[in-house]
Amino acid sequence: MNDKLTIAGRDFTSRLFIGTGKYASNEMMARSIEASGTEMVTVALRRVDIGNPNDDMLAAIDRDRYLLLPNTSGARDAEEAVRLARLARAATGIAWVKLEVTPDPYYLLPDGAETLRAAERLVAEGFVVLPYIQADPVLAKRLEDVGTATVMPLASPIGSNQGLKTRASLEIIIEQATVPVVVDAGLGVPSHAADAMEMGADAVLVNTSIATAADPVAMARAFAMAVEAGRMAWLAGRAAERRIASASSPLTGFLRNG
Amino acid sequence: MPSLRINGTDHAFPGDTLPATVAELLNALEIDHATVVAEVDGQIVERTRFGETPIREGQSIELVRFVGGG
Numbered sequence: 001m002n003d004k005l006t007i008a009g010r011d012f013t014s015r016l017f018i019g020t021g022k023y024a025s026n027e028m029m030a031r032s033i034e035a036s037g038t039e040m041v042t043v044a045l046r047r048v049d050i051g052n053p054n055d056d057m058l059a060a061i062d063r064d065r066y067l068l069l070p071n072t073s074g075a076r077d078a079e080e081a082v083r084l085a086r087l088a089r090a091a092t093g094i095a096w097v098k099l100e101v102t103p104d105p106y107y108l109l110p111d112g113a114e115t116l117r118a119a120e121r122l123v124a125e126g127f128v129v130l131p132y133i134q135a136d137p138v139l140a141k142r143l144e145d146v147g148t149a150t151v152m153p154l155a156s157p158i159g160s161n162q163g164l165k166t167r168a169s170l171e172i173i174i175e176q177a178t179v180p181v182v183v184d185a186g187l188g189v190p191s192h193a194a195d196a197m198e199m200g201a202d203a204v205l206v207n208t209s210i211a212t213a214a215d216p217v218a219m220a221r222a223f224a225m226a227v228e229a230g231r232m233a234w235l236a237g238r239a240a241e242r243r244i245a246s247a248s249s250p251l252t253g254f255l256r257n258g
Numbered sequence: 259m260p261s262l263r264i265n266g267t268d269h270a271f272p273g274d275t276l277p278a279t280v281a282e283l284l285n286a287l288e289i290d291h292a293t294v295v296a297e298v299d300g301q302i303v304e305r306t307r308f309g310e311t312p313i314r315e316g317q318s319i320e321l322v323r324f325v326g327g328g
Contacts, residue, residue, distance in 0.1 A: 019328030029326065044327025045295070047265040047320065053289040058324050073327050087322055090302045091295040158328065185328075207328035 003235065005202055007180055008096075008128040008149040010067070012039050015197065016227045017069070017182065018220070019207025022159075026060035028216055033066065036220035040067040042098055042205065044074070045084055045091070069130065071098040077111070078118035085122055097122065098152070100132040108158045112139045116146065123147040132184055135166035140173045140181075151177060152205065154185040155196065159208040161188025164195055174200045190219075190226030197230025198238065263318040276315060281308040283319065294323050 005012040018038040023029035033041055041061060049055070061068070070088030075081035078101065085097040099122065101114040110132050116139065122129050128149045133139055135153040143151055153173050156162035163186060164170065174181050180202035187193050193204045206223055213219035260276040261268050262283070277283040280296050280303050296303040296311075297320040303311045313319070 020326040021328045023326060042328055043324040045322045046325045048289060048294055048323050050265060050267075050269075050287060050321075053287060054293075056290065056293045056323070057326055058293060068324070070324065071327055086302055087295050087297065090304060091322075091324060205328070 003231065005180060007130070012203070014039050014224070014227075015203040015231055016193070016224055017042065017203060017205040018210065019205060020057065020061070020211075021207050022211040023216065026057050029057070029211070030060040032210055032216040032220040033061070035217045035224070036210070037224045038066065040069050042069045042071050042207070044071055045088055046074075067096065068092050068094075069096055069098050071132075072100050072118075073102070075101050075118075076103040076114075077101060078114045078121065081114070081118040082121050082125075085118075085127060086125075089127070095126055096128045096130070098130045098132060099148075102158075110134055110154070112136060115139075116142055119143055119148050120146045130182065135169035135173060137169060137172040137176055140177060144177065144179050148179065150180045150182050150202075152182040152184040155183050155192065156186030158185045160186050161209050162186050163188050163192040164199075167199075170196070170201070171199060190222045193223055194226040194230035194233075197227055198233045200234050203227075260315045262313065262316070265319070265321055277313055279309055279313060280311045280319075283313055284308065284321075287321075289321065294321050296321055 005015055014037045016036055016038050017040045018033055018036050019042045020029055072081040072084040075084055081099055081101050088097055089095050099118055101111045102108045103111050115131050119129050119131050123146055130150045130152055131143050131148050132152045140151040153170055156165040182203045182205055183196040183201045184205040187206050188209045196204050210216050210219045261270045277286050284291050299317050
C-alpha cells in the first residue's frame with residue numbers, strides 16, 4: 001500500500017513516532033525503537049551533568065534510520081522554547097523541532113498563547129515546527145496559518161495513559177486541518193492509538209506507554225500493529241453506526257412451523 | 259583562582275589557568291565534543307568553532323546535550 005505521510009516534504013512510511021524518555025536503559029530504548037518500525041524519534045535537551053559527562057543516549061540511535069525530533073520540553077514561555085530550538089538545531093544540524101511550552105508542572109498542559117508566539121518566530125527562522133497543543137481546533141488553525149508543519153493535539157495529559165479524553169475536539173481538528181494531525185500524549189494502550197487512527201489522525205506519538213510497559217519491545221510492536229490497523233480502517237471507510245440492529249443474515253426463508 | 263559559571267554553577271580552575279577556548283574547556287571537563295552544544299553568554303557556539311571560540315574569566319557557559327524525552 002502506497003500510503004506515505006509527508007511532513008515538510010519528508011516522507012514517512014510509519015505513522016508511529018516514538019519518544020525516548022523513561023526507558024530503563026539505552027539498550028531497551030534502541031530495541032523498542034527498532035520494534036516499533038518508527039522513522040522519527042523525539043529527544044530532549046538538558047544540561048550536561050558535569051560529574052558524569054559522557055552518558056550519551058544518541059549513540060544508541062541510528063541517525064541514518066531515524067529522524068531526530070528535538071523537543072523544547074522544559075520551556076515555560078516562548079523565549080525559552082526558541083532558545084531550546086536554536087540549541088537543538090546547532091546539535092542536529094537540521095531545523096525540525098517539536099515545540100512544547102508547558103508552564104504548569106502538574107498537568108504539563110501546553111500554553112497555547114506562548115506556543116503560537118514561539119511558532120511564529122521559529123517558522124520565520126526557517127524551522128520545521130511540530131507544535132504540541134491542547135486539542136483546541138481554533139489554535140490548531142492559528143498555528144497552521146503561521147506555517148507549522150503539523151499540529152500535535154494531546155489525547156490526555158502527558159504520561160497519563162488515559163487515552164482519547166479529548167475525542168470530540170480531536171475530531172474537529174482532524175476535520176479542519178490542512179496539515180498532518182499527530183495525536184500526541186496520553187495514549188495508554190494500542191487500542192487508543194488504533195482509535196485515533198480510525199478517526200483520521202495522520203500519525204500518533206507514543207512514549208510512556210511503551211517505555212514503562214513490562215515488556216517495552218513487545219508493546220512497541222503492538223502499537224505499530226494498532227497504528228497500521230487503525231490507518232487501514234480509516235482508508236477502508238468505516239461502516240455507518242446505527243441505533244438499532246441491522247441483521248447480517250437474510251430475514252427471509254426462516255425454518256418455521258406452518 | 260579564575261572561575262567560570264558552567265551550567266549555573268561556579269567552577270574554579272586550579273593553577274590560575276582558565277581554558278582558553280570552548281574546545282579546551284570541554285577537554286578539561288573530559289566531555290566528548292561530538293555530543294554537546296555550547297552557549298557562551300547566551301550565544302550558541304557551533305561545534306566547528308569550539309576551537310576558535312575564546313573563553314574569558316567570569317563568563318557564563320551552558321553545555322547541553324540530548325537525553326531521552328517525549
